[in-house]
Amino acid sequence: GQNIDQPTEMTATEGAIVQINCTYQTSGFNGLFWYQQHAGEAPTFLSYNVLDGLEEKGRFSSFLSRSKGYSYLLLKELQMKDSASYLCAVLDSNYQLIWGAGTKLIIKP
């Protein structure tokens, strides 16, 4: 079967750095996405990795290791507005997105 694993919940302090991990086992791989979803809202795109390595975009960075079936999302200089769920999703061999259950990130002052 296909499986995406990420922690259910994480807590971090405003101004700090947090790393959200995602491991996957899917039938094929055509890229990995990270989306942010605030409570009661639609998911919004953060990043897309298809090659190994680190992609940096402002305060957010995403890393991929295809051989390990592993990715992480790194959030720096945390702000209260970063409190949200972070969804990891993998594009499988049929170009269908397989989603993780999401990691709820709680930011404390």
Added chain:
Amino acid sequence: ETGVTQSPTHLIKTRGQQVTLRCSSQSGHNTVSWYQQALGQGPQFIFQYYREEENGRGNFPPRFSGLQFPNYSSELNVNALELDDSALYLCASSLGAENTGELFFGEGSRLTVL
């Protein structure tokens, strides 16, 4: 450039009824995909339409059906509603059938089945 819009935003149905959810894709996008998101879970892929043809389907029974219109808007129909169908239904539009680009999501339709 208009974003993805969905209607209705909230609705309540009873078991056995039928429901139709609607989605207008972002201007210029020819692909629409539908997802079911239960509370506290990630989205589950239902199906995808590319240029009016279904080109991918997740593990959902046939009572979940849909279509895409020439203007690329789309409908999701669910027959014989069950209690477990209660969820947020998200529509996403994109350009191209292979989903290698960003998905743009609507705000969703929250369905409650009693």
